[in-house]
Amino acid sequence: MSLEPFRLRVLKAVCATIKTVTPTNGYINDLADKIETINGQATVTAKVFRGRELFGDSDPLPMVSVLEHPRALDALLAPDGGQDRVGEWDLLIQGFVKDDKENPTDPAHVLAAEVVKALAAETERKLDGALSRGRNLFGLGYQEPCVFKMAIGSPIVRPADGVNSSQAFFWLTLTLTLVEDQEKPFAVPNLTL
Template structure:
């Protein structure tokens, strides 16, 4: 992994989320092992990539209007993400493995949500809040994926300072 120093706060948050999702392992009470299978910003995968795996993408939708230029020095709002998980095949019930991986990812995000709620003054790695969608599982279709997969929308709340986008959260 490349060392970006200094690191923009958003990238710092995305890396922390990646590390958190890599704790999805049987040793931590999950059904899957994603310790080496969580990626950021990748939308293309091939036969050499691990299964199961998870990709964290920034959502292409921005429901919030952009502020007018020159208004304020900070941004408090959402970072909308789209998590996409890929799983092995089940011929009879193709989306069942996707449902299982989706449940593990939701469990990990729920645990993160609890950590944030238990220490509101010490925001978890700069994340002040998290909203988790219900997700959707899809069978392999040859167009998007050759294996079953899920999509899960996640919204992170954080504050960014446009005068210092490299400021990392205080420990």
């Protein structure tokens, strides 16, 4: 049994996927953690966050936050009244960038496209040795508990408005279909074929 519930592991896996947006991986933006050593002391500056809604001027740009959507969708219970559950889980992904003076939202469009590309690449992930079956979204396997499928919403890009953000930003929804056992929220996915 894990010390972390399955849904928290899913959030961490989504964030890890977003952190693959780096120049080394062919992207323009760099969302990897920044590690600096000052006077022998290592400091880590994260650029991708879970559950963080408020940001300030001292936060790094670009940056992304993954939040649960404020309105939860109803889950579909198993027809036999069992504890297995298949349901959609909506996440809200927000990204913030430095404005371009002439075209303020251009950098937000670029970051949004790169985040979508990184997320979409997850549909190609397979378990080791798998041919056409065994989709392995976010490295969490394909047997309960698992992410059965996902849908990436269209990004919405907005300029800084002084109310919602002092920087240009985007948001998009990521809808994950989860298969999980309500009696075992800490269950670990089976990663074997």
